[in-house]
Amino acid sequence: MIMSPESRQLLTVGRAPRQPGVTDGAEPIRRIHIGILRCFCLSLPRRIAALALVALIGIPNARAQNLAQTPPMGWNSWNYFGHKVDDKVIRQTADLLVATGMKDAGYIYVNIDDTWEGTRDANGLLHTNSKFPDMKSLADYVHSRGLKIGIYSSPGSRTCGGFEGSLGHEEQDAQLFASWGIDYLKYDLCSFDTDVMRKQAPNDKAEQMRLMRAAYARMGNALRATGRPMVYSLCQYGSDAVWEWAPSVGANLWRTTGDSAPTWDRIHLLGFDQAGLEQYSGPGHWNDPDILEVGNGDLTLEENRLHFSLWAILAAPLLAGNDLSNMHPEIRAILTNRDVIAIDQDPLGKQGTRAYTEGEMEVWTRPLASGALAVALFNTGDDRLPTHPFHLNLGKLGLHGTQTGKDLWTGKTISLSEGQPIELRSHDVLLVRLDSPK
């Protein structure tokens, strides 16, 4: 599903502020604990009512908050393999994550996307199709490599690829995933829209959205009830301002966009369209502008570098989406650049945003732990000199005087001064870490 910036804007109009204590990452569990202690000072009926409330609303947040304290990192099968993913690809990818050093750089989740599903038996138990003869043994293999494994389903009767979805079998499927040893679920809206939302509430958009939220809450609860920690990833393309309510259904991340594609236009649209969503992201709950396309299609080296840098500035999940068995050294170097990964994984967990644009130059910043700052300059123009010439305005970044930092793509020390002319190749990026911005 493709979403234009205009339609995204329509969806985001009227964003309500988040309710503190309901959707925040670290705070709620502390409040729950204090609440439980206070509870014993209450009368019995009140005590029962308070504990019931904790059971109802507190636990999904508690479950969600221990996971994904930094944006999830790993690999997903969809962007490169699509329907061709199978047991062999997953085992080989797990081996390659280790062999290429990607695991050591932080890529931990090996996520099987759509097309693994077979049919249900008379008891409703879902079986894999012939591409995945034994999911439990596959999960064991992935775990034996020191990695974690993810899977995919839909709240509808059919997945986007037309395979069996979880509608009416949510608890059973969650238990099945847990019994296999699954660590991560991507839950993709797909046919739930036509099967349920449009059928049950044909002319009532608000009711359709309520049904959708309830479906995501149901799976969130089902995952929690298994007792197995599983990262919960919502995929409904950013509709109904998902960033406002996703954490309350136990989500650790949620797609904010339609599908990515390995083209400059698509990466440009998805990435730069994220400005304004930064307030919704944080430890345990992340905006997800989709799986990486680094190394896919005809993206140039500059475009791959820019894509990876932008996702890092956005505190986006870093799920590689390429074929690791055929990865050029330059692509491996991009995906394993530790300095850039450290920006993405910064423990403060604050998503960056646009500081200003000038012509086709985009200037973004991201606040980092210990008062550090990431500054990214993106040349989105087709020419080497997008504006003639571009002069950096440090004042617009809240900085005063010459700054010294590290250029994260050359590894060298760099100075940035007021009015400094900066020249970048078309679609290239300058990404700088300032440990002591002033």
Ligand code: GLA
């Ligand atoms: C949707 C999702 C994709 C992928 C496919 C699988 O299009 O947005 O990320 O999961 O379904 O069918």
